[in-house]
Amino acid sequence: xxxxxxxxxNRLSVHYGVGGSLFGGGGVLKAVDDISLEIPRGSFFGLVGxxxxxxxxxxxxxxxxxxxxxxxxxxxxxxxxxxxxxxxKKELKDYRKRTQLIFQDPYxxxxxxxxxxxxxxxxxxxxxxxxxxAETDERVREIAAKCRLNLEHLRRFPHxxxxxxxxxxxxxxxxxxxxxxxxxDESVAALDVSIQADILNLLKSLQKDMDITFLFISHDxxxxxxxxxxxxxxxxxxxxxxxxxxxxxxxxxxxYTKALLSAIPSLDPDDRGRAQKLEGEIPSPLNKPSGCRFxxxxxxxxxxxxxxxxxxxxxAPGHFAACHFAE
Amino acid sequence: xxxxxLSVRDLTVRFRTDEGLITTVDNVSFDIASGEVLGLVGxxxxxxxxxxxxxxxxxxxxxxxxxxxxxxxxxxxxxxxxxxLKSAKDLNVVRGGAISMIFQEPMASxxxxxxxxxxxxxxxLLHSSLNKKQARELSIEMLDRVGISDAGKRIDQYAFExxxxxxxxxxxxxxxxxxxxxxxxxxxxTALDVTIQAQVIDLMKDLVDxxxxxxxxxxxxxxxxxxxxxxxxxxxxxxxxxxxSVREVIRTPAHPYTQGLLxxxxxxxxxxxxxxxxxxxxxxxxxRPEGCVFxxxxxxxxxxxCDSLWPDAVAVSxxxxxxxVAVEPDMEAAS
Numbered sequence: 251x252x253x254x255x256x257x258x259x260n261r262l263s264v265h266y267g268v269g270g271s272l273f274g275g276g277g278v279l280k281a282v283d284d285i286s287l288e289i290p291r292g293s294f295f296g297l298v299g300x301x302x303x304x305x306x307x308x309x310x311x312x313x314x315x316x317x318x319x320x321x322x323x324x325x326x327x328x329x330x331x332x333x334x335x336x337x338x339k340k341e342l343k344d345y346r347k348r349t350q351l352i353f354q355d356p357y358x359x360x361x362x363x364x365x366x367x368x369x370x371x372x373x374x375x376x377x378x379x380x381x382x383x384a385e386t387d388e389r390v391r392e393i394a395a396k397c398r399l400n401l402e403h404l405r406r407f408p409h410x411x412x413x414x415x416x417x418x419x420x421x422x423x424x425x426x427x428x429x430x431x432x433x434x435d436e437s438v439a440a441l442d443v444s445i446q447a448d449i450l451n452l453l454k455s456l457q458k459d460m461d462i463t464f465l466f467i468s469h470d471x472x473x474x475x476x477x478x479x480x481x482x483x484x485x486x487x488x489x490x491x492x493x494x495x496x497x498x499x500x501x502x503x504x505x506y507t508k509a510l511l512s513a514i515p516s517l518d519p520d521d522r523g524r525a526q527k528l529e530g531e532i533p534s535p536l537n538k539p540s541g542c543r544f545x546x547x548x549x550x551x552x553x554x555x556x557x558x559x560x561x562x563x564x565x566a567p568g569h570f571a572a573c574h575f576a577e
Numbered sequence: 578x579x580x581x582x583l584s585v586r587d588l589t590v591r592f593r594t595d596e597g598l599i600t601t602v603d604n605v606s607f608d609i610a611s612g613e614v615l616g617l618v619g620x621x622x623x624x625x626x627x628x629x630x631x632x633x634x635x636x637x638x639x640x641x642x643x644x645x646x647x648x649x650x651x652x653x654x655x656x657x658x659x660x661x662l663k664s665a666k667d668l669n670v671v672r673g674g675a676i677s678m679i680f681q682e683p684m685a686s687x688x689x690x691x692x693x694x695x696x697x698x699x700x701x702l703l704h705s706s707l708n709k710k711q712a713r714e715l716s717i718e719m720l721d722r723v724g725i726s727d728a729g730k731r732i733d734q735y736a737f738e739x740x741x742x743x744x745x746x747x748x749x750x751x752x753x754x755x756x757x758x759x760x761x762x763x764x765x766x767t768a769l770d771v772t773i774q775a776q777v778i779d780l781m782k783d784l785v786d787x788x789x790x791x792x793x794x795x796x797x798x799x800x801x802x803x804x805x806x807x808x809x810x811x812x813x814x815x816x817x818x819x820x821x822s823v824r825e826v827i828r829t830p831a832h833p834y835t836q837g838l839l840x841x842x843x844x845x846x847x848x849x850x851x852x853x854x855x856x857x858x859x860x861x862x863x864x865r866p867e868g869c870v871f872x873x874x875x876x877x878x879x880x881x882x883c884d885s886l887w888p889d890a891v892a893v894s895x896x897x898x899x900x901x902v903a904v905e906p907d908m909e910a911a912s
Contacts, residue, residue: 300770301741412858413621442620443797444874447841448854469770472843476852499845513775514845515800519823522804527779528772531742 254326256431256463257289257312261321264304264311268536277536281307283487284321289431289480291327294457294464296478296495298471298510302532303484305467309433312465313349314342325349327430347377350424354436356416360408366419367404370394373427389426396456397422414445418452425456435467450477471510475499480568483507486535486543493569503571506544542573550575580651581608582758582791583632589643590627590636590815598641599862601627603815603870609759614785614792616806616823618799618838622859624815625795629761632793633672634659650675652758674704677752681764683744687736693720694732697751704755719750723780742773749780753788763795778804799842803827808896811835814860814870817890821897831899834871869901877903 269276720728
């Protein structure tokens with residue numbers, strides 16, 4: 251299979267109006283600011299960044315769950331070619347079958363009043379993908395087995411399950427309509443370490459099995475390093491660096507990526523205090539710094555960084571960074 | 578030998594609920610010396626927060642402490658038996674006096690409608706002999722010390738006007754202003770971004786050096802423990818599975834649970850190795866396994882032994898102990 255792109259994002263911006271009154275005024279919050287990227291078919295694409303970097307908004311805009319203010323999102327598979335921002339009602343319904351979202355908190359994402367079977371069957375029923383109840387049950391059992399759920403548990407209610415089991419139920423529900431593209435937004439962040447590895451392995455094996463493309467959103471760089479093929483690093487609504495996963499973690503170019511990597515607490519007790527610490531906190535997206543948006547916290551910033559926006563430069567095949575001083 | 582600052586012996590905590598008595602902490606013992614940082618690691622349901630709250634008797638009204646449970650705090654005026662304290666006035670010696678606590682979610686720990694300054698001053702008036710003016714001066718000094726710029730102005734702001742990292746700094750400033758002997762930090766960096774987490778960890782290390790208090794550092798993150806603690810206790814379902822110096826426990830874990838936890842952790846240095854999850858799920862507190870609480874998930878489980886007997890803690894070397902029958906005791910250390 252060639253590395254054909256599945257999702258193309260071209261100069262996408264998502265703007266929200268904030269403050270102000272009925273008569274205007276107030277500012278515009280650019281949650282996603284002029285982002286372009288391509289997600290290859292069958293890849294596990296990671297999106298990392300701190301809170302407020304816009305990674306969730308980008309994921310939602312691709313699913314048309316956040317407004318596309320400028321630019322375009324294109325979805326291509328062997329059957330359809332959609333301009334996601336301009337979908338008609340019927341096409342949008344079809345798009346919803348092809349794409350799905352897995353949420354962060356498995357405790358909040360499942361209705362306590364529905365049995366596991368009904369939770370997993372709901373997308374099929376809402377989208378009228380099956381004709382009979384027997385057919386629905388068949389599909390539910392099939393996907394539940396794939397997600398390693400005990401079939402006897404289908405009759406129970408979610409409160410009886412642990413975090414890891416609930417997350418497997420959420421995954422089964424997202425996969426039951428056989429989507430081609432899945433956004434996993436911090437899907438392991440709420441899980442314990444001993445369970446997290448299990449869910450990550452499950453997602454990887456489902457991806458191979460069902461030929462799904464993943465957009466994996468996470469704040470945890472070590473998790474992303476272990477699961478994703480490509481990684482994009484976001485800061486204040488823009489992508490500052492993008493590379494094949496191994497390259498990004500072994501040869502990062504952007505000072506922000508370097509700082510993020512060195513901020514991960516080392517497991518070596520004798521390796522204390524070596525981290526290259528970032529000063530300050532992420533600025534408000536309402537009031538973005540001029541020039542390079544990272545210059546207020548960057549350890550190597552110069553006057554040029556405050557004045558000029560850095561170019562998006564290629565450093566190696568598939569490895570891009572936006573920094574004046576990236577070698 | 579001088580008595581440690583805090584000594585916990587056979588702490589058992591049960592909660593009375595509609596489903597019966599639920600055991601959350603089961604025969605836990607540990608010591609903390611002055612100036613020492615003890616890391617308490619565990620996953621959800623391990624009882625680490627309940628253990629910490631017991632030190633100040635902050636658990637809810639349906640709590641039943643075990644009859645043999647002892648928590649002794651050795652202060653300058655003599656030992657205090659914490660669990661025997663009854664009235665709020667007596668407990669004030671411990672709560673906010675000798676022990677301060679910082680929590681995971683700093684937004685929930687500050688009252689939203691009272692300024693940061695008024696909250697800091699209020700607790701100083703309760704726990705010290707300072708007057709209002711002195712208390713305010715000390716509060717500004719502490720805010721400045723934890724790196725909040727323009728502290729003189731910031732002190733009159735409300736919690737919502739602070740960012741996440743600043744709130745956690747203010748929380749630390751408030752907890753330390755009464756000069757506690759022991760600081761309990763319950764997942765203090767979990768809600769923060771990595772870059773802010775690194776700043777807060779650095780700050781806490783500096784403050785330990787400066788104030789010399791002991792810290793009970795609770796977290797699920799072994800990396801954070803490796804960076805902060807002197808000694809570690811690993812908890813699972815209310816039991817202490819392994820204790821030792823941070824080097825011993827992280828480099829040469831003896832208990833299968835600690836080994837499993839470390840193997841399940843994605844590591845940047847080992848990108849080629851597959852992730853190895855600990856099999857199975859954490860059992861619900863209503864279905865605590867018999868015998869060793871970990872036997873349902875343990876790769877080294879011995880049928881007939883592990884599912885019926887709770888293993889005693891054996892010395893692996895020096896102060897490094899593990900509660901597991903599969904662990905070879907070090908004869909030299911045991912003798």
